[in-house]
Amino acid sequence: MNNPPVLPTVAILCGGAGTRLREQTQSIPKPLVEIGGRPILWHVIKIYLAQGFSDFLLLTGFRAELIEDFVDSERWPGGVRIRCLETGADTPTGGRLRRASEALEGDGTVCVTYADGVADIDLRRLLDHHRGQEVPATMTVVRPELPFGVAELNGDGAVRAFQEKPRSEHWINGGFFCFEPGVLRAVGPDDVLEREPLERLAAAGQLQAFRHEGFWGCMDTYKDAVALNELWASGHAPWNLWS
Numbered sequence: 001m002n003n004p005p006v007l008p009t010v011a012i013l014c015g016g017a018g019t020r021l022r023e024q025t026q027s028i029p030k031p032l033v034e035i036g037g038r039p040i041l042w043h044v045i046k047i048y049l050a051q052g053f054s055d056f057l058l059l060t061g062f063r064a065e066l067i068e069d070f071v072d073s074e075r076w077p078g079g080v081r082i083r084c085l086e087t088g089a090d091t092p093t094g095g096r097l098r099r100a101s102e103a104l105e106g107d108g109t110v111c112v113t114y115a116d117g118v119a120d121i122d123l124r125r126l127l128d129h130h131r132g133q134e135v136p137a138t139m140t141v142v143r144p145e146l147p148f149g150v151a152e153l154n155g156d157g158a159v160r161a162f163q164e165k166p167r168s169e170h171w172i173n174g175g176f177f178c179f180e181p182g183v184l185r186a187v188g189p190d191d192v193l194e195r196e197p198l199e200r201l202a203a204a205g206q207l208q209a210f211r212h213e214g215f216w217g218c219m220d221t222y223k224d225a226v227a228l229n230e231l232w233a234s235g236h237a238p239w240n241l242w243s
Helices: 019-025 042-050 062-071 093-098 123-133 181-186 196-203 222-234
Strands: 009-014 054-062 081-086 112-116 117-119 137-140 149-154 159-163 172-179 207-211 216-218
Touching: 009 019, 009 042, 009 093, 019 222, 042 054, 042 117, 054 062, 054 093, 054 123, 062 081, 093 181, 117 172, 123 137, 123 172, 123 207, 172 181, 181 196, 196 207, 216 222
Parallel strands: 009 054, 009 112, 054 081, 137 207
Antiparallel strands: 112 172, 117 216, 137 172, 149 159
8 A cells, every 4th residue: 555645844934023912912923912822823833733734843033942842831632743943033034944945855846834823724735736837846836815995986986886805806825835956045144035936937937826716814903813813713714624
């Protein structure tokens, strides 16, 4: 009987201080801000665990010791490995991945995500898409819900109707990536992942998009934290793939 393929290591960017969540992150790192009594980092890990991933490398920075305490205090399923790699309090996202490249050497494809975004994303489908395109990098793109209602106008400027918080027509970075090892090694120690590295890959035709049409939410502000907690409290959090 053939053994199922081993899924990639998941590197999670956990180093941010969450300055726009200052009310909640003065004493804890942003990944430990809670949704329903559990750190958002726990929710991100559970999304991957629910789909068979079991090896994680947390790239820590601000208050790294609190992330380590969280990992040590949790009771994870058998066979799950979660390591922490301290990558510096002020290191940008690209620099954190560069520092992780040695720890991930030889692991082949690496899944990368942030510790502040949740989605009902099909991660196996993302991985299959990445491998099928034969590119070194794949980025999930999403169309976020706009924070405001939109007025629909006719040709004369009359308001015809309103749409309450429609989805954007534009695709943005949804934060779930697949990278081949060479991508991490090519990132500079002072690079911001979302700028030079991704722009360079895009210009070279080496960055593929994976469109996710389902739910996506990011805890960027206090208002986002409230909205995600309300969804969880309702019992219908779309990213809860494990219950």
